[in-house]
Each structure stands twice: as structure tokens, then as C-alpha cells.
Amino acid sequence: MQVITVKTEKELQDALHIRKLVFVEEQLVPLDLEIDEYENSSTHFVLYDAEKPCGAGRFRTKDGMGKAERICVLSDARGKGAGQLIMNALEDVAKEQHLPGVILSAQIHAIPFYEKLGYDIISEEYMDAGIPHKTMKKVF
Numbered sequence: 001m002q003v004i005t006v007k008t009e010k011e012l013q014d015a016l017h018i019r020k021l022v023f024v025e026e027q028l029v030p031l032d033l034e035i036d037e038y039e040n041s042s043t044h045f046v047l048y049d050a051e052k053p054c055g056a057g058r059f060r061t062k063d064g065m066g067k068a069e070r071i072c073v074l075s076d077a078r079g080k081g082a083g084q085l086i087m088n089a090l091e092d093v094a095k096e097q098h099l100p101g102v103i104l105s106a107q108i109h110a111i112p113f114y115e116k117l118g119y120d121i122i123s124e125e126y127m128d129a130g131i132p133h134k135t136m137k138k139v140f
Helices: 009-026 082-096 108-116
Strands: 002-005 043-049 052-062 065-073 101-107 126-128 131-139
Touching (some): 009 052, 052 082, 065 082
Parallel strands (some): 065 101
Antiparallel strands (some): 002 043, 052 065, 101 131
């Protein structure tokens, strides 16, 4: 598996397709909440297994920190290190930009995954798109 920083329209469409499958179809997030005003100002990533897209994520800067968003992996690629590959790519961008760390909004079920990567919970539980989340942070 390989994470690509999106540079072409095809790669962007692959990333958006994975996000729609996971968030809109699987988790029932409304499309107008999934695709938002930050699409054009974010760095997008797509994870390929051979030639098949199987994961995605995006990165932007917010309040002097990196912000990991829309991290998702297709169900058949979960548990194989795919999510960690995406997060490593996002964190590399944050480090290249000399940012002090990364924040993210983690769905409650994903908190153990992010904790294994060194993220700490920094908020109470809140709802986003009808799904319970907590904000997490990793300082480099």
C-alpha cells in the first residue's frame, strides 16, 4: 500500500470516492456535510493498494497546528496498517511545515487507534454529523 499526495484530478476523485463510500454510504453522513468549504484549501491524500484506492484523508492548518480530517479506510483494508500510513503522511506534511503538532476530531470508536499513534484526548465528547467525537492532539 502507498499513500499519494493528491496532484491530479483523478487522484482527487479517487479520494473523494473513498470518503463518500465510508462516510456517506457506510456511516450515513449527509453529502453536504462531508464535502465542505475546506476542500480547495486542503492537502488531500489517497491510499492505493496496487492500483485500487482504499483510503483517504486531508490536511490543513488551523490555529497554528496541523489538522487531520476525513481519515477513512475501506472496510476490507482495515486492520492492515492502512490508517497508520495515511496518518504518517499527514504528520510528515505537518513536520515539513514546522508545525508543533496535529489535532483531529476522532469518532469515539477510533480513539484507541489514534492513541496508539500518540494522540491524547483534549475535549469532552461532542456530536458531529450525528456521530460522537472527541478532539485529540499530538505534539511533536
